[in-house]
Amino acid sequence: MLMIPIVTPSEMKSIDASSDQPLDVLIQRAGSAVAWSARKFLSGTYGKRVVVIYGKGNNGKDGRVAASYLRKWGIKTIEYSVSETPKQLPKCDLVIDAAYGTGIRGEYFAPIADAPVIAVDIPSGIDGLSGEVMGLPMHSNRTITFQALKPGHLIPPGSNYVGDIEIIDIGLDTSHIETFLIQRSDITTWLPKKLTTEHKWKSACWIIGGSAGMDGALSLAAEAAQRAGSGYVRISTPGTMPIGPIEAVSHFIAEEGWEDDF
Numbered sequence: 001m002l003m004i005p006i007v008t009p010s011e012m013k014s015i016d017a018s019s020d021q022p023l024d025v026l027i028q029r030a031g032s033a034v035a036w037s038a039r040k041f042l043s044g045t046y047g048k049r050v051v052v053i054y055g056k057g058n059n060g061k062d063g064r065v066a067a068s069y070l071r072k073w074g075i076k077t078i079e080y081s082v083s084e085t086p087k088q089l090p091k092c093d094l095v096i097d098a099a100y101g102t103g104i105r106g107e108y109f110a111p112i113a114d115a116p117v118i119a120v121d122i123p124s125g126i127d128g129l130s131g132e133v134m135g136l137p138m139h140s141n142r143t144i145t146f147q148a149l150k151p152g153h154l155i156p157p158g159s160n161y162v163g164d165i166e167i168i169d170i171g172l173d174t175s176h177i178e179t180f181l182i183q184r185s186d187i188t189t190w191l192p193k194k195l196t197t198e199h200k201w202k203s204a205c206w207i208i209g210g211s212a213g214m215d216g217a218l219s220l221a222a223e224a225a226q227r228a229g230s231g232y233v234r235i236s237t238p239g240t241m242p243i244g245p246i247e248a249v250s251h252f253i254a255e256e257g258w259e260d261d262f
Contacts, residue, residue, distance in 0.1 A: 003180035004167065005148040009102040009128040012150065015172050027058060029170040030120075030146055031065020034096065037144050037166055038070065038118055042094055049076045049092040051113070053085050055099045055124075062120050063098020082108075089113040096120065097138055102128025102150050107135030116141040122152055123161045131155030139163070147172045149181055191229065200231030210237035 007015065019026065042048050052067040054060035060082075070077045078090065082099045088111060089095060095113045098120040108125035117140045122128050125137030128150040143162040145153065146169075152158045153165055194203065205225040210218040218237055225233045234249045 003182055003186050005174050005177040006151065006154070006179045006181055007148045007174070007177055009150060009152075011177075012102065012148065015147070015174065019172050021171055023058070026170055026172070027061045028065055030062040030168070032069060033146075033168040033170065034062055034066035034098075034118070034120055034144050035069035035073075037142065038066065038094055038096060039073065039075075041116070041118060041142065042075070045070075045073045045075050048094070049090075050078070050094045050096060051089050051092045051115070052077060052079045052096040053082065053099045053111070053124075054079060055082050055101075057101060057103075059101035059120055060098050063096055066096060066098070066120075085111050087111050089115070091115075094118065095138070097124050097140065099124035102152060104128070104134060109136045110138040113138065117163075119143040119162065121145050122150060122158075126152050126158040126161055128152040131158030133157050133161070137161050142166060144168060146170050147174050148177060154181070194229060194231075198231065203230050204232040204234070205230040206234045206236065208236045 016023075016026070038050065039045065042050075050067070050070055052063045052070075054063040054067075064079065067077045067079050078092070080086070080089075085099075092113075092115050095115050095117045097110070097117055099110075100108055101121045104124065104127065110125060117123075117138045119138070119140040119142070122143060122145065123137045123140045125133060125135045127134055129152060131152045131154070139161050140163040142164045143153065144166045147167070149165065149167065153162050207218060207221045207225065209221070215237065218235060222233055222235050232249070
Protein backbone atom coordinates (compact mmCIF):
# COMPACT_ATOMS: atom_id res chain seq x y z
CA MET A 1 0.00 0.00 0.00
CA LEU A 2 1.36 3.42 -0.94
CA MET A 3 1.77 6.05 1.73
CA ILE A 4 -0.91 8.75 1.63
CA PRO A 5 0.38 12.20 0.63
CA ILE A 6 -0.29 15.25 2.80
CA VAL A 7 -0.24 18.84 1.53
CA THR A 8 -1.03 22.18 3.12
CA PRO A 9 -3.86 24.29 1.67
CA SER A 10 -1.32 26.65 0.07
CA GLU A 11 0.55 23.72 -1.48
CA MET A 12 -2.73 22.35 -2.83
CA LYS A 13 -3.50 25.74 -4.34
CA SER A 14 -0.14 25.68 -6.15
CA ILE A 15 -0.79 22.13 -7.38
CA ASP A 16 -4.16 23.25 -8.76
CA ALA A 17 -2.60 26.29 -10.45
CA SER A 18 0.20 24.28 -12.07
CA SER A 19 -2.12 21.65 -13.54
CA ASP A 20 -2.36 21.40 -17.31
CA GLN A 21 -6.00 20.37 -16.89
CA PRO A 22 -8.65 23.11 -17.34
CA LEU A 23 -10.26 24.16 -14.06
CA ASP A 24 -13.73 23.28 -15.35
CA VAL A 25 -12.58 19.72 -16.04
CA LEU A 26 -11.18 19.36 -12.52
CA ILE A 27 -14.41 20.69 -11.01
CA GLN A 28 -16.47 18.25 -13.09
CA ARG A 29 -14.32 15.36 -11.90
CA ALA A 30 -14.54 16.45 -8.29
CA GLY A 31 -18.28 17.05 -8.41
CA SER A 32 -18.89 13.74 -10.12
CA ALA A 33 -16.87 11.94 -7.45
CA VAL A 34 -18.88 13.62 -4.70
CA ALA A 35 -22.13 12.62 -6.39
CA TRP A 36 -21.10 8.98 -6.77
CA SER A 37 -19.96 8.83 -3.16
CA ALA A 38 -23.30 10.30 -2.07
CA ARG A 39 -25.20 7.78 -4.18
CA LYS A 40 -23.31 4.89 -2.58
CA PHE A 41 -23.87 6.39 0.86
CA LEU A 42 -27.61 6.57 0.21
CA SER A 43 -27.68 2.96 -1.05
CA GLY A 44 -29.88 3.96 -3.97
CA THR A 45 -31.81 6.86 -5.44
CA TYR A 46 -35.53 6.11 -5.15
CA GLY A 47 -37.36 8.53 -2.85
CA LYS A 48 -34.13 10.10 -1.58
CA ARG A 49 -33.75 13.78 -0.70
CA VAL A 50 -30.43 15.63 -0.55
CA VAL A 51 -29.59 19.16 0.57
CA VAL A 52 -26.45 20.81 -0.85
CA ILE A 53 -24.95 23.88 0.82
CA TYR A 54 -22.57 25.68 -1.52
CA GLY A 55 -20.22 28.64 -1.28
CA LYS A 56 -18.75 31.01 -3.86
CA GLY A 57 -15.45 29.22 -4.41
CA ASN A 58 -14.42 26.07 -6.23
CA ASN A 59 -15.59 24.01 -3.26
CA GLY A 60 -19.09 25.32 -3.84
CA LYS A 61 -18.80 24.61 -7.57
CA ASP A 62 -17.91 21.01 -6.76
CA GLY A 63 -21.08 20.80 -4.68
CA ARG A 64 -23.27 22.23 -7.41
CA VAL A 65 -21.89 19.81 -9.99
CA ALA A 66 -22.66 16.99 -7.56
CA ALA A 67 -26.21 18.33 -7.21
CA SER A 68 -26.70 18.26 -10.98
CA TYR A 69 -25.67 14.59 -11.13
CA LEU A 70 -27.97 13.68 -8.25
CA ARG A 71 -30.93 15.29 -10.03
CA LYS A 72 -30.17 13.34 -13.21
CA TRP A 73 -30.39 10.18 -11.15
CA GLY A 74 -33.83 11.12 -9.86
CA ILE A 75 -32.81 12.28 -6.39
CA LYS A 76 -34.73 15.31 -5.14
CA THR A 77 -31.98 17.84 -4.52
CA ILE A 78 -32.26 21.24 -2.84
CA GLU A 79 -29.43 23.75 -3.12
CA TYR A 80 -28.76 26.58 -0.68
CA SER A 81 -26.07 29.21 -1.00
CA VAL A 82 -24.28 29.97 2.27
CA SER A 83 -26.05 33.32 2.61
CA GLU A 84 -29.51 31.82 2.03
CA THR A 85 -29.21 28.66 4.12
CA PRO A 86 -31.96 28.40 6.76
CA LYS A 87 -30.95 27.80 10.37
CA GLN A 88 -32.84 24.50 10.29
CA LEU A 89 -32.49 22.42 7.14
CA PRO A 90 -35.56 20.64 5.77
CA LYS A 91 -35.96 16.93 6.31
CA CYS A 92 -33.62 15.00 4.04
CA ASP A 93 -31.59 11.83 3.76
CA LEU A 94 -28.20 13.49 3.28
CA VAL A 95 -26.51 16.89 3.51
CA ILE A 96 -23.59 17.77 1.25
CA ASP A 97 -21.44 20.46 2.87
CA ALA A 98 -19.71 22.39 0.09
CA ALA A 99 -19.84 25.78 1.79
CA TYR A 100 -16.13 26.38 2.37
CA GLY A 101 -12.93 24.49 1.68
CA THR A 102 -9.58 24.27 3.42
CA GLY A 103 -8.79 27.95 2.98
CA ILE A 104 -11.68 29.29 5.07
CA ARG A 105 -11.25 32.70 6.66
CA GLY A 106 -13.50 33.70 9.51
CA GLU A 107 -16.10 31.67 11.34
CA TYR A 108 -18.82 29.46 9.91
CA PHE A 109 -21.91 28.48 11.85
CA ALA A 110 -23.56 25.50 10.22
CA PRO A 111 -27.33 25.03 10.13
CA ILE A 112 -29.06 22.38 12.21
CA ALA A 113 -29.49 19.17 10.27
CA ASP A 114 -31.11 15.89 11.26
CA ALA A 115 -29.32 13.88 8.58
CA PRO A 116 -25.88 12.43 7.85
CA VAL A 117 -23.34 14.77 6.25
CA ILE A 118 -20.78 14.42 3.48
CA ALA A 119 -18.21 17.23 3.45
CA VAL A 120 -16.45 18.33 0.28
CA ASP A 121 -12.69 18.60 0.91
CA ILE A 122 -13.08 19.38 4.63
CA PRO A 123 -16.01 20.21 6.93
CA SER A 124 -16.78 23.92 6.59
CA GLY A 125 -15.44 25.76 9.61
CA ILE A 126 -12.31 23.62 10.02
CA ASP A 127 -8.98 25.25 9.25
CA GLY A 128 -7.25 23.07 6.66
CA LEU A 129 -3.78 23.79 8.04
CA SER A 130 -4.18 23.77 11.82
CA GLY A 131 -7.36 21.76 12.38
CA GLU A 132 -8.74 24.68 14.38
CA VAL A 133 -12.51 24.87 14.73
CA MET A 134 -13.74 28.22 13.45
CA GLY A 135 -17.35 28.66 14.48
CA LEU A 136 -19.72 25.70 14.66
CA PRO A 137 -19.08 23.14 11.90
CA MET A 138 -21.14 20.07 11.14
CA HIS A 139 -19.82 16.68 12.20
CA SER A 140 -19.40 14.87 8.90
CA ASN A 141 -19.95 11.17 8.43
CA ARG A 142 -17.65 11.24 5.43
CA THR A 143 -15.21 13.75 3.98
CA ILE A 144 -14.28 13.58 0.31
CA THR A 145 -10.96 15.24 -0.40
CA PHE A 146 -8.92 15.37 -3.56
CA GLN A 147 -5.47 14.01 -4.34
CA ALA A 148 -4.03 14.32 -0.82
CA LEU A 149 -4.86 14.73 2.84
CA LYS A 150 -4.59 18.12 4.49
CA PRO A 151 -3.17 18.66 8.01
CA GLY A 152 -6.61 19.79 9.20
CA HIS A 153 -7.97 16.30 8.50
CA LEU A 154 -5.51 14.81 10.98
CA ILE A 155 -5.00 17.40 13.72
CA PRO A 156 -7.50 17.75 16.61
CA PRO A 157 -9.99 19.18 17.13
CA GLY A 158 -10.69 19.27 13.38
CA SER A 159 -9.95 15.57 13.03
CA ASN A 160 -12.98 14.86 15.21
CA TYR A 161 -15.29 16.38 12.57
CA VAL A 162 -14.19 14.66 9.35
CA GLY A 163 -15.60 11.14 9.78
CA ASP A 164 -14.37 8.62 7.22
CA ILE A 165 -12.03 10.17 4.66
CA GLU A 166 -12.21 9.28 0.98
CA ILE A 167 -9.34 10.53 -1.19
CA ILE A 168 -10.21 10.98 -4.86
CA ASP A 169 -7.69 11.21 -7.70
CA ILE A 170 -8.85 13.92 -10.10
CA GLY A 171 -5.67 13.95 -12.17
CA LEU A 172 -3.42 16.40 -10.34
CA ASP A 173 0.34 15.84 -10.15
CA THR A 174 1.44 14.97 -6.61
CA SER A 175 4.72 13.25 -7.53
CA HIS A 176 6.80 15.96 -5.84
CA ILE A 177 5.08 15.72 -2.45
CA GLU A 178 7.47 14.84 0.37
CA THR A 179 5.09 14.55 3.35
CA PHE A 180 3.07 11.38 3.89
CA LEU A 181 0.82 9.70 6.40
CA ILE A 182 2.56 6.54 7.53
CA GLN A 183 0.25 3.67 8.37
CA ARG A 184 0.89 0.26 9.87
CA SER A 185 0.69 -1.38 6.46
CA ASP A 186 3.46 0.90 5.20
CA ILE A 187 6.07 -0.22 7.73
CA THR A 188 5.30 -3.86 8.44
CA THR A 189 7.34 -4.87 5.40
CA TRP A 190 10.37 -3.10 6.90
CA LEU A 191 10.57 -5.58 9.77
CA PRO A 192 12.60 -8.70 9.01
CA LYS A 193 10.79 -12.00 9.34
CA LYS A 194 12.05 -14.19 12.17
CA LEU A 195 12.55 -17.92 12.06
CA THR A 196 11.11 -19.96 14.91
CA THR A 197 14.54 -21.53 15.36
CA GLU A 198 16.41 -18.24 15.86
CA HIS A 199 18.27 -17.67 19.13
CA LYS A 200 17.24 -14.72 21.30
CA TRP A 201 20.67 -13.10 20.97
CA LYS A 202 20.20 -12.77 17.23
CA SER A 203 17.73 -9.96 17.92
CA ALA A 204 18.83 -8.66 21.33
CA CYS A 205 18.34 -5.03 22.34
CA TRP A 206 20.25 -3.29 25.14
CA ILE A 207 18.73 -0.03 26.36
CA ILE A 208 20.91 2.29 28.46
CA GLY A 209 19.44 5.47 29.91
CA GLY A 210 17.28 7.05 32.53
CA SER A 211 18.10 8.82 35.77
CA ALA A 212 16.32 9.40 39.06
CA GLY A 213 12.71 10.34 38.26
CA MET A 214 13.37 10.21 34.53
CA ASP A 215 12.54 6.65 33.64
CA GLY A 216 9.56 7.15 31.32
CA ALA A 217 11.52 7.10 28.07
CA LEU A 218 13.33 3.96 29.19
CA SER A 219 10.01 2.19 29.80
CA LEU A 220 8.70 3.20 26.39
CA ALA A 221 11.89 2.13 24.64
CA ALA A 222 11.82 -1.28 26.33
CA GLU A 223 8.17 -1.78 25.42
CA ALA A 224 8.87 -0.73 21.84
CA ALA A 225 11.83 -3.10 21.55
CA GLN A 226 9.73 -6.00 22.74
CA ARG A 227 6.84 -5.20 20.43
CA ALA A 228 9.23 -4.84 17.50
CA GLY A 229 10.28 -8.45 18.01
CA SER A 230 13.49 -8.32 20.06
CA GLY A 231 14.31 -11.75 21.42
CA TYR A 232 16.09 -10.32 24.45
CA VAL A 233 15.65 -6.87 26.04
CA ARG A 234 18.05 -5.57 28.70
CA ILE A 235 17.51 -2.31 30.60
CA SER A 236 20.52 -0.62 32.22
CA THR A 237 20.00 2.52 34.29
CA PRO A 238 21.66 4.46 37.11
CA GLY A 239 18.27 5.68 38.31
CA THR A 240 15.07 4.06 39.47
CA MET A 241 14.31 0.89 37.59
CA PRO A 242 11.37 1.71 35.31
CA ILE A 243 8.18 -0.26 35.00
CA GLY A 244 8.82 -2.16 31.82
CA PRO A 245 7.88 -5.46 30.27
CA ILE A 246 8.22 -8.27 32.79
CA GLU A 247 10.30 -10.14 30.21
CA ALA A 248 12.96 -7.40 30.17
CA VAL A 249 16.17 -8.05 32.11
CA SER A 250 17.02 -5.18 34.49
CA HIS A 251 20.56 -4.14 35.33
CA PHE A 252 21.62 -1.25 37.59
CA ILE A 253 24.72 0.77 36.70
CA ALA A 254 26.69 3.46 38.52
CA GLU A 255 25.71 7.10 38.01
CA GLU A 256 29.28 7.96 37.03
CA GLY A 257 31.82 5.92 35.14
CA TRP A 258 29.23 3.42 34.02
CA GLU A 259 30.66 3.39 30.51
CA ASP A 260 33.70 1.53 31.88
CA ASP A 261 31.45 -1.48 32.48
CA PHE A 262 30.73 -1.94 28.78
